[in-house]
Amino acid sequence: MDIRQQYRSLLEQLVALPSVSAIESNLPETATIIAGAFRQLGAQVIYDDTYFAPFIVAKFVSQNPNAKTVVIYNHYDVQPAEPLNLWQSNPWILTEHDGKLYGRGVDDDKGNLTARLAAVAEYLSENNQSLPINITFIIEGSEETASRYLTEYLNKYQDQLQADLVIWESGGKNENDVIEIFGGNKGIVTFDLSVTTAANDLHSSLAAVVDSAPMRLSRAIATLFDSQGNIAVPHFYDDVVAPNDREKTLVQALPLTRESLIAQHGLTAPLYSDKNGHDLKETLYFKPTINIEGIISGYNGTGVKTVLPATATAKLESRLVPNMSPDLTLQRISDHFKAAGLSDIVITKTLGQPGYRSDMSDPEILRVIDIAANYYHVSPVVIPTSPGTGPMAIVHQTLQAPIASLGVGYANTKDHAPNENIRLADYNQHIDVIKALIKSYES
Template identity: 60%
Template sequence: MTTARDTYLDLLKELVAIPSVSAKREHLPEAAKRIAQALTELGGETTVDDSYFAPLVISQFKSHKADAKTLIIYNHYDVQPAEPFDLWDSDPWTLTERNGHLYGRGVDDDKGNLTARLTALAEYLDEHDRQLPVNILFVIEGSEETASQHLDDYFKKHPEIQGDLIIWESESKDQNDRPIISGGNKGIVTFNLKSKTAGIDLHSSLAAVVNSAAWRLSQALASFFDQDGHILVPHFYDQVRKPNQREKALIAALPETKNDFIKKNQIEAPLLADKRGTDWKQALYFEPTLNIEGITTGYQGAGVKTVLPAEATAKVEARLVPGMDPDDTLKAISDHLAAKGFQDIQVEKTLGQAGYRSDMTDPEIKRVIRLSQESSGKEPIVMPSSAGTGPMNYAFEATHAPIVALGIGYPGTLDHAPNENIHLKDYDENVRFVKAILESYQ
């Protein structure tokens, strides 16, 4: 007999095989169509809106209760690129089981989280004569890995997306197997900087009189920071919404130590927080960042080529905390460059979205926290925000519902990296947890 678990692990295998990489805009309609088919087969009233390059899947499961609350379940079907392929121990586009783990691109982020939730819903429906005590509204997008482009437009097109609580895409366990419940994430603005100092690459002997684009861009980038990594851009911090005392206390209570953090991330340089004399946890979760993702310029081949580069480009990002507007932040950076004499540096915005933090004392979130402890037998770690980025603010602005994230990951999941994986036991535990959430509304 085929179980719901078998059905949706087979679906996960199908979804992992679809290389739905939003950065390349590949295979997104294919993934959306397959997910919509699965939701419809489960009994959902399903719509696929393909107004933009990444279709949005909406599927509603109605309760038999007239006064039922509504849970919005948010997931995404796009994934990060799988390169470099040679660092994978198995094909990233083939779901592979080894030693109690499942491997494949998207197995945690985020296709496995989606199929775990579908498993929980299917099992609940089977066990309760297809009767739900709560309305469920799936909202599944295809551009989360590229700053959720057009998700705000989709929300505007679909004002019917309303609910009492949003169950967010994913979370994990900590190194002590305690579940993590979080309620926020940072925003982001990404942009390219370009310097051009000549029409062609020049002989490097001309460096006596000509500034190379590489030096020019490096000088502009260096103007962003002091020696301790503090961001020197005027007005960069003006919009930052400071955490309240409860939020600070929740982060302070996180069990990870500084040595754990350094070891886990194989860090060899001094922590910037130590250089600034600030607490590393508070900085990680509550401070904005300005980071150079990559620099391209000059000759990169074997041997020596004595060239003075005519062009240099940098990919840069700023992680934003709640209160910070992506466009205002980028304007502050552009104004700073101009004030420092770098008017010639071209600034091109690529992506942007604001950050968000839930009130972790909201009754609906407290329900989830309580059920997490009852389901796992362990007190969950509660975080008002993660250090990463996501489109929670779009969802909150559209619905004004509290948001809480929970998921199937663990510290060795390797999201976005080669050999992304999950523990099958964590997957099964998450299915039971989501079922407990549904049952709590009876």
């Protein structure tokens, strides 16, 4: 069995384990297999199961005492596979079809991990088991649930972790099939809102004089925005770090347009940028958000129930840009509700992590950009930050090194959705790119 087939078999093993951190399923079993693969390849492995999701540090040490260090960050937890009926194949069986591999986690993030392991294994095999750099993998199991305990793990091993460059978990090609390189992501704070207006649900005839829980909750949520879609919470934007000129230029070069965004998602609601006149791209990549994930109240069954609900709850999130604090953001929302006469709205924080952006002119970031350009024979699309979220800020706080994200995905990978998939060609290309990155440190 050749090396790439060996690590594809490892990918098959990993996909077969439903390592869903949201329900804390199969996490130790998955981490144990990964740690074993690192040991088999000759890495120095730390396996720490202090918390519910074991943490792995795997070090490949160069014989060069002056070698630089590249850290590769990945995670082994995945999103739930539901709704299962929308999958064309079993999500927990790695399936090949039309040059693609299907399965939950095949892109996010098990396929990226096994491709990088294959790259290290091939380089070692072709170079007398010698590396020009130190390579350290850090692997966590709670990325999909806001990286719980990652800070504690990193603090515990901080004296053993240093880096000149961090390669992030994933990435891929855009709708034009051009590789993208990200240098950051937004942070997030998720929270529940709840309100109770009576000891129990009431007869709806009392709506003439009694304010209901869903009305108060809806009123509270509505105060978060002005008529143009701007966030109306006082001081919400105070700590936002504005993009610099290079970051603005990079984002303006992206192929995204208003029309392509509407067509891609079949949007029927107006865009906020149409209402407030703000730049679409700068808003998407550099501004914070507030979003309603779901609202629950009252009767939602078949037919009619004339009831005035006594309780209402909602799940919300705020995507944060660098320098915004999850806790301070919630405090400002709480102060806003109190000022609006809505102090009975209870806010409960569920998850939170800050945002981060790399300096895209850092020499190590430029190294990654040049390698990608040389390999793919096209200039990569360089994006200072993703509109999505991940624990970049947490990792950067420990390592203090620039972060670049690229990976095995493509525009129709369907992360977090049914029929998550990657193309075999992209998977093999990523192996080649990681090998080229390693080779670039030869001197």
